[in-house]
Amino acid sequence: MNMQGPEVEGKDFFTKQTYIEAISEAHEVSPEEEISLMREALEEKGTLLSLSKEIVKIRAKKDLNKLIKETFSKLFYFYHCTIAIVNEDKKTFRAFLLDPDSRIKIHEKYQHLITQPIVLHNGFDDRVLNSDVPLIIDFDALGETDKIPWHVRIMRESGIMEVVGAALSMDQERFASIWFYSDRKNNFTQRDLWLIAGIATLISPAIANIIAGEQVEKKIREADALLFISDAIASVNNRNDLLDVFNKSLKKLFYFTHSMILTLSEDGQQLSPLILDPDSISRHDPDYQHIASGWLAVNDEFLDRILSSKDPFIFDVLAEAGKEGSPDCLQLNLRTGVKQIMCVTLRRSDQQPLGILALYNDTINGFSENYRALIKGISYHLSTAISKILYLEDISRRDEENRILLEISNELVAVKEKNDILKIISVSLKKYFNYTDSHIVIYNTSARTYKTYIFHARDQVLESQEFQAMIRTEIPENEEIIDYSHQPIIVNVDDLVDSEFQWGQQIHQMGISEYIRVKLTDGDQIIGLFMLLSEQKNAFAQSKSLLQKISFQFSKAIANLIANEKIASQLEQINRYKQQLEEEKLYLQQEVSAGLTYDDIVGFGTEMQKVFGLLSQVSFANSTVLILGETGTGKELVARALHNSSSRKNKLMVKVNCAALPANLIESELFGHEKGSFTGATERRIGKFELANHGTLFLDEIGEMPLDLQVKLLRAIQEKEIERVGGTAVIKTDVRIIAATNRNLQQEVEAGWFRRDLYYRINVFPITLPPLRDRKDDIPALAAHFIKKYARNTGKKITSISAGAMQQLMAYNWPGNVRELEHLIERSVLMNSNGILRQMHLPDIASQQKDYSASLHIKTYQENERDYIIDILNRCDGRIYGRGGAAELLDLNISTLNSKIKKLGIRKGKTRYKK
Ligand SMILES: Nc1ncnc2c1ncn2[C@@H]1O[C@H](COP(=O)(O)OP(=O)(O)OP(=O)(O)O)[C@@H](O)[C@H]1O
Numbered sequence: 001m002n003m004q005g006p007e008v009e010g011k012d013f014f015t016k017q018t019y020i021e022a023i024s025e026a027h028e029v030s031p032e033e034e035i036s037l038m039r040e041a042l043e044e045k046g047t048l049l050s051l052s053k054e055i056v057k058i059r060a061k062k063d064l065n066k067l068i069k070e071t072f073s074k075l076f077y078f079y080h081c082t083i084a085i086v087n088e089d090k091k092t093f094r095a096f097l098l099d100p101d102s103r104i105k106i107h108e109k110y111q112h113l114i115t116q117p118i119v120l121h122n123g124f125d126d127r128v129l130n131s132d133v134p135l136i137i138d139f140d141a142l143g144e145t146d147k148i149p150w151h152v153r154i155m156r157e158s159g160i161m162e163v164v165g166a167a168l169s170m171d172q173e174r175f176a177s178i179w180f181y182s183d184r185k186n187n188f189t190q191r192d193l194w195l196i197a198g199i200a201t202l203i204s205p206a207i208a209n210i211i212a213g214e215q216v217e218k219k220i221r222e223a224d225a226l227l228f229i230s231d232a233i234a235s236v237n238n239r240n241d242l243l244d245v246f247n248k249s250l251k252k253l254f255y256f257t258h259s260m261i262l263t264l265s266e267d268g269q270q271l272s273p274l275i276l277d278p279d280s281i282s283r284h285d286p287d288y289q290h291i292a293s294g295w296l297a298v299n300d301e302f303l304d305r306i307l308s309s310k311d312p313f314i315f316d317v318l319a320e321a322g323k324e325g326s327p328d329c330l331q332l333n334l335r336t337g338v339k340q341i342m343c344v345t346l347r348r349s350d351q352q353p354l355g356i357l358a359l360y361n362d363t364i365n366g367f368s369e370n371y372r373a374l375i376k377g378i379s380y381h382l383s384t385a386i387s388k389i390l391y392l393e394d395i396s397r398r399d400e401e402n403r404i405l406l407e408i409s410n411e412l413v414a415v416k417e418k419n420d421i422l423k424i425i426s427v428s429l430k431k432y433f434n435y436t437d438s439h440i441v442i443y444n445t446s447a448r449t450y451k452t453y454i455f456h457a458r459d460q461v462l463e464s465q466e467f468q469a470m471i472r473t474e475i476p477e478n479e480e481i482i483d484y485s486h487q488p489i490i491v492n493v494d495d496l497v498d499s500e501f502q503w504g505q506q507i508h509q510m511g512i513s514e515y516i517r518v519k520l521t522d523g524d525q526i527i528g529l530f531m532l533l534s535e536q537k538n539a540f541a542q543s544k545s546l547l548q549k550i551s552f553q554f555s556k557a558i559a560n561l562i563a564n565e566k567i568a569s570q571l572e573q574i575n576r577y578k579q580q581l582e583e584e585k586l587y588l589q590q591e592v593s594a595g596l597t598y599d600d601i602v603g604f605g606t607e608m609q610k611v612f613g614l615l616s617q618v619s620f621a622n623s624t625v626l627i628l629g630e631t632g633t634g635k636e637l638v639a640r641a642l643h644n645s646s647s648r649k650n651k652l653m654v655k656v657n658c659a660a661l662p663a664n665l666i667e668s669e670l671f672g673h674e675k676g677s678f679t680g681a682t683e684r685r686i687g688k689f690e691l692a693n694h695g696t697l698f699l700d701e702i703g704e705m706p707l708d709l710q711v712k713l714l715r716a717i718q719e720k721e722i723e724r725v726g727g728t729a730v731i732k733t734d735v736r737i738i739a740a741t742n743r744n745l746q747q748e749v750e751a752g753w754f755r756r757d758l759y760y761r762i763n764v765f766p767i768t769l770p771p772l773r774d775r776k777d778d779i780p781a782l783a784a785h786f787i788k789k790y791a792r793n794t795g796k797k798i799t800s801i802s803a804g805a806m807q808q809l810m811a812y813n814w815p816g817n818v819r820e821l822e823h824l825i826e827r828s829v830l831m832n833s834n835g836i837l838r839q840m841h842l843p844d845i846a847s848q849q850k851d852y853s854a855s856l857h858i859k860t861y862q863e864n865e866r867d868y869i870i871d872i873l874n875r876c877d878g879r880i881y882g883r884g885g886a887a888e889l890l891d892l893n894i895s896t897l898n899s900k901i902k903k904l905g906i907r908k909g910k911t912r913y914k915k
Helices: 019-026 031-055 061-075 110-115 125-130 150-157 190-235 239-253 288-292 301-308 317-321 328-335 370-413 418-431 465-472 502-509 544-590 606-618 635-644 663-671 707-719 745-751 756-762 776-794 803-811 817-831 845-855 861-875 886-890 894-903
Strands: 002-004 080-086 092-097 135-138 162-170 173-182 258-264 270-276 313-316 340-347 353-361 437-444 449-456 489-492 514-522 525-534 625-628 653-657 696-700 721-723 730-732 736-741 765-768
Touching: 031 061, 031 190, 061 080, 061 092, 061 190, 080 190, 092 110, 092 173, 110 150, 125 162, 125 173, 162 190, 173 190, 190 239, 190 370, 239 258, 239 270, 239 370, 258 370, 270 353, 270 370, 288 328, 301 340, 301 353, 313 317, 317 328, 340 370, 353 370, 370 418, 370 544, 418 437, 418 449, 418 544, 437 544, 449 465, 449 525, 465 502, 514 544, 525 544, 606 635, 606 765, 606 776, 625 635, 635 653, 635 696, 635 736, 653 663, 663 707, 663 721, 707 721, 707 756, 745 756, 776 803, 776 817, 803 817, 861 886, 861 894, 886 894
Parallel strands: 625 736, 625 765, 653 696, 696 736
Antiparallel strands: 002 135, 080 092, 080 173, 135 162, 162 173, 258 270, 258 353, 313 340, 340 353, 437 449, 437 525, 489 514, 514 525, 721 730
């Protein structure tokens, strides 16, 4: 850097010392030199004398410009000339006089240069100001150093090679500087410097006068502007108008990049933006939206300082942002080039803080001290305007809330089922709240948990594991979510991540950042929680009051829904009982012999006594009993007596004849069916299992049960629960099983026609009833028993049986067992006219013989094969193909079986194949 002044630096050579004296003091001069210098000096002195006459005429800046253009430029070469004045703060200076022909005008930062205060102590301007003589700055010699101030850099970039600066002073105070710029190197001579020093001295009083005049004008202008702004502020009714006043009027008064007004929450804990300037220089930062739409917690020393300050507060962003714990917004400002911020606290009439007005600047020392008073003046009017805006907004918000409330209430009143609520939360509420998902949980008094009742979620999360887990999660009553406040509460989900709160973690995994919840109540009772969830932070700051109001309507609708559901489920239960009672009634009407006991079983012989012994052991147990025996031996009679002697005697014994029903109906008969579950299922019907609940289910002819149904039966017996055909609900049953068959189940198992596992499950307590031919000693008692029964039924007076007839009975083989004997006695009583049965209408020996010989007919191999295939087909309910079909059981391939059916002339009757 090369800065030079006359070699007589430090002396006021214009007033006290001539140029010649100064030069001669500095070095020896020859007499010729001295004569020439004296001539020059006399010439310039004359020049300055005539100059001073011009200068006294100067009144305004335009006169100055004219002087520079027309007079100064004739004295020496310079490109343009400017004057800078020191600001009131004494730390900065600003452009005062600008040369309209300045070549710097083309520089992109020219506007910045001429409008911004520039730091004075930068090593250039302060030196010139402190120097008694003009100084030259040789730009070329500056080199590339960081220390070059930005405004000097701009000049150099605009082609300036050299500049001379001289201080202007008045009453000992150096208040400004005059600058002559040149685009030529080594342009300024010693003589030029001497002239510039003279010009500086002469021009100082004129400049001081103009400044004083301008300051007066400025004050008047500021007062006018303040008046105008105050008036404008006083008449605004909304945020946009207020922003307009700032941008159009205040920006005319002084430079700032943008503004922001923040208001304080009622509890004084948070500051949130009321008005954001769309011209903010920070608006392109990715965090701007987030920070600008959020709120600032008033919990740091920085904000405390602003809020407690009575006067506008100016601070450097760099210095504040560097302090520990500085708010995020300061970092954002720093990043986006904000250098200085002026804040003033807006106060209510009671002096309590209402908010903050912040003005931003992109230069250090951008805010002059002068503006403090102006901004303070504006802040009073601004506070009133903001209070008014907030009041008006509050009124219109309440109106809007009431309108929304009415709209939502109308929808809620019409709620009949959950889907109606779902529609409201997935469509209607979306117009007023900013949420992505919603969740209503209902309090379960017995489990003391909150359980999902209704939810609405984004499509993309519906299938996710987190969401599925979330809706299954029951929130324990004592979780931190449940507090006693009835106000809506906003929860930051980040705070839940490290907690034990499972539901909180699940919604975090679903991408939820924040949720608001409100209690649903019915009188004093909490019935549930209503939660709106959002992926964004700060989504619900404005929603509290409306949600609070809506929650009452929601509570009512949900309480009604729950009550209706309860009534519906009770009605359904009543209907079920009613249906069951009707079934039971019908059943009891069919079952006339329901009251049979062991007394009705006739059997004095040893065989039957053994049976009675077994029965007495199992009567009171709940065990499954399997009654075996030929047809007519009394299996059903024994089953009924067993039931009537058990602890279940006051409930039904329900009989299912497994052989009598087509295979496809047995399942519905046993387990019931839902309406529409198959063609013909026009009504819901409960099955025999449900009908026999707490009683006994008698499965007669269990050996005839189709194989596929055997599996379901086994499950029902083992699990003690059933599902209706076409239904999904699992129904618990408490049923005792008594099964009977005249088949040899063991053999059936071996042949693969009866499931082994089911056989073991029902063969817990087998009782075999002996055929009548093996207990003929019971025949007299049985005969007497039936004579008495049928004589009473027919009204005949028959009391005994002749010895001959008895002999006939004792001689007979009784293939139909007790049933055959009973029928024979019945027929004989009907046909008899006197008091003693003498004639038994037994099949005669011959026919017996005939029958016998007929039964001795030896079947051909083909006949046997035909009968066998028919048996299997009937067992499979005519099904040939697939698992458990006839082809599989016969271990034949399908085409072979079909050709055999054709060849053996096997045909199907109405329901079964006939032999
Ligand atoms: N020991 C008995 N005392 C009195 N009556 C009996 C006796 N055994 C059977 N009976 C009567 O015989 C008839 C047939 O009995 P039951 O229906 O119980 O036989 P079952 O073994 O179940 O026959 P099926 O195997 O053909 O169903 C019934 O009227 C029953 O009352």
